[in-house]
Amino acid sequence: MRFLKQLAVSLVVLVVGGAAWVRFAPGAGETLGAIGVSHPLIDALSGSQNGEGASGQRNGGRGEGGRGGFSDAALVVVRPAESAIVNDRLNAIGNGEAIRSVTVTPASTGNLTEIQVKSGDRIEEGQVIARLDSDEQMIAAEHARLTRDSAREKVERYRNLGTARAVTAVEVRDAEIAMQAAELALRTAELDLRRRDIVAPSKGVVGIITMNVGDYVTTSTPIAVVDDRSQILVDFWVPERFASKISVGQPVTANAVAQPGRQLDGAIHAIDNRLDQASRTLRVRARLENPDDMLRAGMSFSVMMAFDGDRYPTVDPLAVQWSSEGSYIWRVNGDKSERVPIKIIQRNPDKVLVEAQIAEGDRIVTEGVQRLRDGGAVRIAGEARSEPEQKVAGDAQ
Structure with a gap:
């Protein structure tokens, strides 16, 4: 007997609680209807009159039926599809x-006897930067000059004697060959x-010179670095998806990291012929003008380029759903729901760019997707009901 009393009390509490839930909880009637509970029982639990329940059933469940009434049309919230460019x-x-x-190095070995420039000097191509000891070379040049002069005199004398047949033609020819050899030795x-003489191979600005007069240098010893910074080349790397969109001469905008408020205009100077396989990026070189000499080699630059881009539809992140077949969204077409498969291109905090058969302005469901089925009836929250629905609601009252 005690068990039966407890069971009876539990059933009463369950029925009363269920009736209160159906009567006062919004959408409870739709939930019970979706799992197969009969409409009269729902009306009885919610306290609706029989006429309202019958009216709701005759009109396809569009009658409100009280607070917990049932409707076959799923209530949804929609947002229009937009578009964006990536x-x-x-x-x-x-x-x-x-x-x-250019790194300037000597053409021969020896001791430095003179340095004619200092760091920061602007020099021209061919200007002497430094000199090596040259006593031995000066003596050798003077000796070669004397030898050449002697050979010339001998040739002239032999030619005159040859006219008088005092020397043979062979002797004249040998003297001419000796003169030519002497000229080559002089050169x-x-x-x-x-x-x-250590000369500048190009114009530019001299860097720091670390050598001193008296130092012994070889052909591999760097004397100075000369930079022509009338233009600055900026090397940067771009993802492979941009490889086909970049061409020589295309405009670029840059900012020196050390000079954030200054915008620099330039153009693409060169493009590498292959991508780096490890990073899947392409090396690109831009050229920037530097008329006021405010830019330096080694500076870091932020480079920007503009393209036409690719336009894709965008939807609210809440609209994206997933199944075993992949991602999809729900679109409202008239008063019906339509399932549209999508491919996500880019996910942002406020929107998702997708590849799908949707147009800008299409109504995409963001809330209420749980009760949707392909081709099912929907009712958009906040929209006025149609005239037949309003008439049915008036009759129910």
């Missing part, structure tokens, strides 16, 4: 270098003497 802008960090940078000696 891959329309490239931002990269690059390193700058002078358009021409070699003069070249060795000129090579004692």
